[in-house]
Ligand SMILES: Nc1ncnc2c1ncn2[C@@H]1O[C@H](COP(=O)(O)OP(=O)(O)O)[C@@H](O)[C@H]1O
């Protein structure tokens with residue numbers, strides 16, 4: 028028998044209470060995994076989407092909502108003239124409920140823009156021109172909408188035909204319905220307006236030149252913001268808020284777990300007062316009692332962390348396969364996040380054990396001979 | 399701690415108050431206990447026997463007076479847990495085995511404070527369990543043992559770190575007479591064969607008479623100190 032087996036025995040002696048405490052802490056940790064995983068995944072899939080389209084700078088007008096605000100397509104003319112700009116691709120992007128899908132990314136793309144070039148046809152064909160009432164679907168979008176080549180697709184008041192199914196090389200792309208820019212402008216009654224300009228720079232452009240170009244874009248068109256693809260989302264006000272909220276919400280859930288562990292450990296210390304005094308009378312050092320309590324609560328945290336990570340990952344996998352979310356994001360469940368969550372859980376366990384441990388250090392061995 | 403000294407305990411004007419002096423549990427006691435003695439502390443309930451044992455075990459500090467163990471002042475020990483772990487074996491009236499540990503595990507608990515490597519703890523615990531005749535109960539939890547068996551396990555546990563003094567507070571108080579006799583025989587055997595100093599609190603005169611020396615207490619004072627039966631206990 029070792030010190031650690033005594034720690035374990037402390038938790039197994041009241042399995043129901045230990046179980047309930049674990050549920051409390053694991054829900055908090057599951058919230059961390061799920062919410063942070065989703066917000067990070069959102070960021071990552073946006074970035075891979077940009078990369079798949081071969082975009083170096085994104086020009087948009089980020090307001091307080093996640094969807095960018097429309098501006099005049101005359102801005103595109105100004106940008107294309109700037110140095111280091113190799114090509115641009117204007118877009119009108121919108122999140123809409125289409126037929127059976129609650130939320131789908133719609134991307135109206137400038138007909139001669141480069142953003143069409145990265146789409147690999149899986150079946151069917153591309154639209155013939157920007158007048159044809161045609162749409163191509165990313166493969167996930169096609170699955171979600173249950174469409175095949177030749178099927179009609181209702182977008183707001185317009186009825187288009189699905190002519191192709193494509194692989195866009197990124198989750199966001201594959202979850203989108205893609206059509207010619209003028210068609211979407213007409214559907215949304217936003218003629219002559221766009222809300223995203225993808226900019227590709229000439230090969231060999233340095234980081235500094237890229238930054239300089241962003242400054243010049245904003246100077247040329249003061250209404251918009253221009254950001255290098257990597258920093259685009261993380262610099263967006265609204266995205267930062269989403270991120271802060273997901274951390275905030277999940278830490279609140281963790282706090283509930285903290286209270287649960289603290290309560291359990293306090294109960295453990297109080298109901299074992301006599302036992303602890305006997306241990307002291309048998310020669311245990313008070314520091315060993317304190318360590319026992321702290322190890323117990325750390326172990327509670329660790330087990331709760333493992334359970335929480337499993338619940339969080341399972342929850343996200345479930346969510347990912349619901350029609351509402353599918354194709355919109357790819358949660359980032361990197362090993363880093365999972366390990367961070369478990370570390371948070373252990374830290375939470377130790378912190379929750381501090382006060383109960385302090386209480387345990389106040390127990391007198393004289394109690395052993397009383398009663 | 400000076401080993402040459404045969405005096406194990408020396409108390410001078412030892413007092414213990416509780417609740418800011420409202421309760422005077424020890425009102426000034428003086429005594430010496432020599433190496434290898436068997437002393438029974440007797441007296442009616444509430445006279446201060448347990449309080450005295452707490453002082454001897456360094457479970458609590460006296461209010462005034464001095465108490466030395468082999469020349470070292472007990473209230474001034476930097477770490478009384480070292481003294482308790484190495485020098486003392488405690489035996490309680492209600493056994494105080496830990497309910498979530500088997501008999502064998504209970505005996506190993508004090509060994510965590512010793513230098514004994516983990517691999518040898520189990521073996522030593524088994525030897526101790528054999529010495530109290532309960533090796534067949536090694537894997538049983540305390541709830542499955544009889545009162546007498548529990549106290550025998552507790553005695554084995556008190557010996558875990560090879561103490562030189564056994565302190566027992568009414569060790570037979572919760573037992574029937576047959577089991578009380580077994581426990582007493584075990585303690586007397588330890589005292590005789592291993593030359594252990596045994597300080598035993600009891601209000602059972604039959605047990606008290608087995609000791610070579612009785613300390614009779616009354617109201618926080620020692621009113622008789624001598625060979626049992628040589629003076630009529632004062633009322
Ligand atoms: N922790 C304590 N607080 C207050 N009074 C105490 C405490 N411990 C013992 N006493 C009192 O001290 C006196 C002696 O108690 P104790 O040593 O337990 O007696 P005994 O063991 O001889 O029955 C009693 O009056 C008891 O009520």
Ligand SMILES: [Mg+2]
Pocket residue numbers: 447448449567
């Ligand atoms: Mg008593």
